[in-house]
Amino acid sequence: GQNIDQPTEMTATEGAIVQINCTYQTSGFNGLFWYQQHAGEAPTFLSYNVLDGLEEKGRFSSFLSRSKGYSYLLLKELQMKDSASYLCAVRDQSNTGKLIFGQGTTLQVKP
Amino acid sequence: EPEVTQTPSHQVTQMGQEVILRCVPISNHLYFYWYRQILGQKVEFLVSFYNNEISEKSEIFDDQFSVERPDGSNFTLKIRSTKLEDSAMYFCASMEGGQPQHFGDGTRLSIL
Numbered sequence: 214g215q216n217i218d219q220p221t222e223m224t225a226t227e228g229a230i231v232q233i234n235c236t237y238q239t240s241g242f243n244g245l246f247w248y249q250q251h252a253g254e255a256p257t258f259l260s261y262n263v264l265d266g267l268e269e270k271g272r273f274s275s276f277l278s279r280s281k282g283y284s285y286l287l288l289k290e291l292q293m294k295d296s297a298s299y300l301c302a303v304r305d306q307s308n309t310g311k312l313i314f315g316q317g318t319t320l321q322v323k324p
Numbered sequence: 325e326p327e328v329t330q331t332p333s334h335q336v337t338q339m340g341q342e343v344i345l346r347c348v349p350i351s352n353h354l355y356f357y358w359y360r361q362i363l364g365q366k367v368e369f370l371v372s373f374y375n376n377e378i379s380e381k382s383e384i385f386d387d388q389f390s391v392e393r394p395d396g397s398n399f400t401l402k403i404r405s406t407k408l409e410d411s412a413m414y415f416c417a418s419m420e421g422g423q424p425q426h427f428g429d430g431t432r433l434s435i436l
Binding site for chain 1: 413426432
């Protein structure tokens with residue numbers, strides 16, 4: 214079966230750092246992707262990992278441990294506009310490239 | 325930056341009617357997808373399309389659904405005999421091989 218777990222909601226303060234965790238159990242693995250989704254809008258790509266370790270892109274970083282089935286998205290210097298849902302998605306080993314999404318974590322940034 | 329474009333942004337249809345959702349993927353992309361997101365739920369894979377044929381479909385994608393690439397730019401999702409539970413956001417996505425998928429802004433489908 215396919216199972217991707219994320220916390221449902223998180224709250225953080227403007228200027229702070231927040232870490233959003235994701236654990237996955239899938240029948241295959243070919244990359245883990247993080248997307249940001251504002252309410253009523255499309256998911257927009259943030260970061261992805263295929264190999265273990267940390268990928269840094271400006272204020273956003275993503276970490277992957279394939280042996281643990283675990284990833285996190287780290288957001289630094291939080292801004293009010295970072296209030297959104299953050300979607301963890303796994304690309305399975307089928308050569309179609311389809312993504313399997315978690316439920317998403319709704320992050321609220323407070324002043 | 326190239327974008328995936330979807331039309332219409334909102335479609336309201338009577339139950340039992342047919343709808344066609346349209347997408348223009350990014351021009352040099354070869355892999356195309358449809359996903360749906362029921363309000364408050366997760367994004368769900370419907371179908372993938374490559375080399376002018378369906379490469380994979382989910383259990384949701386039954387005989388009610390079909391996809392087509394009628395020309396070199398458009399990619400459509402047809403839903404026949406719509407049901408109330410088909411109400412959702414439908415996202416089109418496209419991808420170069422191995423790269424992240426890029427999503428369109430979605431079509432909000434409301435079935436009355």
